[in-house]
Amino acid sequence: MTVNLLDLDHEALKAFCAGLGEKPFRAKQLLRWVHHAGADNFGNMTDISRLLRVKLAESAVITPPSVLRDTTAADGTRKWLLDVGTGNAIESVFIPEESRGTLCISSQAGCALECSFCSTGRQGFNRNLGVAEIIGQLWLASRALKSDPQGGGARTVPAEVDGADEGGADVATVDRPVSNVVMMGMGEPLANFDNVVSAMRLMLDDHAYGLSRRRVTLSTAGLVPGIDRLREACPVSLAVSLHAPNDRLRDELVPINRKYPIRELMAACLRYVDVAPRGYVMFEYVMLAGINDSVTQARELAALVKSVPCKVNLIPFNPFPGIPYQRSSAEAIGRFREVLMQAGLIATVRKTRGDDIDAACGQLAGQVKDRTKRVRRREATAATMEASR
Numbered sequence: 157m158t159v160n161l162l163d164l165d166h167e168a169l170k171a172f173c174a175g176l177g178e179k180p181f182r183a184k185q186l187l188r189w190v191h192h193a194g195a196d197n198f199g200n201m202t203d204i205s206r207l208l209r210v211k212l213a214e215s216a217v218i219t220p221p222s223v224l225r226d227t228t229a230a231d232g233t234r235k236w237l238l239d240v241g242t243g244n245a246i247e248s249v250f251i252p253e254e255s256r257g258t259l260c261i262s263s264q265a266g267c268a269l270e271c272s273f274c275s276t277g278r279q280g281f282n283r284n285l286g287v288a289e290i291i292g293q294l295w296l297a298s299r300a301l302k303s304d305p306q307g308g309g310a311r312t313v314p315a316e317v318d319g320a321d322e323g324g325a326d327v328a329t330v331d332r333p334v335s336n337v338v339m340m341g342m343g344e345p346l347a348n349f350d351n352v353v354s355a356m357r358l359m360l361d362d363h364a365y366g367l368s369r370r371r372v373t374l375s376t377a378g379l380v381p382g383i384d385r386l387r388e389a390c391p392v393s394l395a396v397s398l399h400a401p402n403d404r405l406r407d408e409l410v411p412i413n414r415k416y417p418i419r420e421l422m423a424a425c426l427r428y429v430d431v432a433p434r435g436y437v438m439f440e441y442v443m444l445a446g447i448n449d450s451v452t453q454a455r456e457l458a459a460l461v462k463s464v465p466c467k468v469n470l471i472p473f474n475p476f477p478g479i480p481y482q483r484s485s486a487e488a489i490g491r492f493r494e495v496l497m498q499a500g501l502i503a504t505v506r507k508t509r510g511d512d513i514d515a516a517c518g519q520l521a522g523q524v525k526d527r528t529k530r531v532r533r534r535e536a537t538a539a540t541m542e543a544s545r
């Protein structure tokens with residue numbers, strides 16, 4: 157059977173090499189060729205013997221998802237639509253900034269969590285992405301951006317932006333277009349735990365992408381057991397989509413809250429802080445006009461998160477067709493932030509990027525063949541409501 161090398165993290169690649177009767181150091185060589193150099197065939201792997209190259213060509217391929225569309229927004233944000241087979245497509249987004257380049261990666265075709273304000277959730281769910289489909293997004297973006305200095309190119313990341321990682325110096329100068337990865341694209345990464353962890357291990361591996369743990373962020377809607385597993389398996393930076401200061405509202409906006417309510421979520425965050433690369437958790441809070449953006453709710457939020465070392469990132473809601481919510485006004489967001497700051501919290505407002513190409517938070521829809529019947533169920537409910545009016 158042919159193996160896709162993009163599916164293998166360092167451990168799996170060592171096992172694969174052993175299967176070919178090769179020493180473990182071959183795995184390092186292969187990682188460097190595949191992920192550093194972006195090789196997609198074995199012909200140019202000059203430090204590998206011709207005989208082994210032939211053996212590799214017979215048993216392995218290097219195949220990322222194929223690019224269906226490649227769009228660049230007015231602000232330089234770039235979005236790729238990638239084919240993941242059987243009528244499904246996913247999206248990745250590159251966000252260039254002065255001091256860093258962030259790639260936002262998808263972990264599932266669709267999402268099963270049905271957060272009420274998220275367009276991916278509305279698409280329904282098809283399946284988990286494989287390791288090659290997850291790391292393939294970084295592989296493709298790194299290659300595309302290296303050959304297009306306009307869209308990224310080499311950049312220098314000043315050391316003071318992120319400082320040094322504990323347990324090893326962080327790279328102060330990064331000559332790579334993607335300096336940060338956020339697992340904030342389509343899907344719930346902790347619901348595809350093993351594949352996401354293997355892909356993140358490649359991001360962190362010095363022989364692959366060599367990113368420090370503080371430059372890789374996983375965002376979750378709050379799968380409590382997954383947060384605990386992540387602590388053990390791969391403690392990267394953690395962002396938690398909170399969006400509401402109490403269970404009543406969170407049950408409505410983030411339905412997984414009915415299974416893992418806020419108290420349990422806060423306890424898991426507190427446990428995670430011990431291993432969090434920067435010593436804090438990031439709470440994300442989407443700003444929905446008249447729903448979760450009042451001064452009272454800001455106070456309630458401040459009281460709720462007080463016991464957890466954290467930062468709060470306020471995300472102006474990004475609308476999409478057919479959604480009843482509206483973005484909070486700049487004044488409401490400013491007021492909300494002020495209350496949090498007064499309470500001694502660090503609160504930032506996420507800059508909206510790439511919304512002219514639907515690349516902003518919550519706008520990633522790709523193309524999902526829903527297998528869960530939830531889209532049909534919702535449409536049927538809407539039709540019944542319409543008919544009874």
Ligand code: SAH
Nearest residue numbers: 274340344375376377397440473474517518
């Ligand atoms: N499932 C994960 C990661 C994907 S979403 C999670 O829930 O964290 C990445 C972030 O974008 C989350 O905080 C999510 O709640 C937010 N988001 C979703 N829809 C949005 C929208 N329409 N506008 C702004 N942010 C949104």
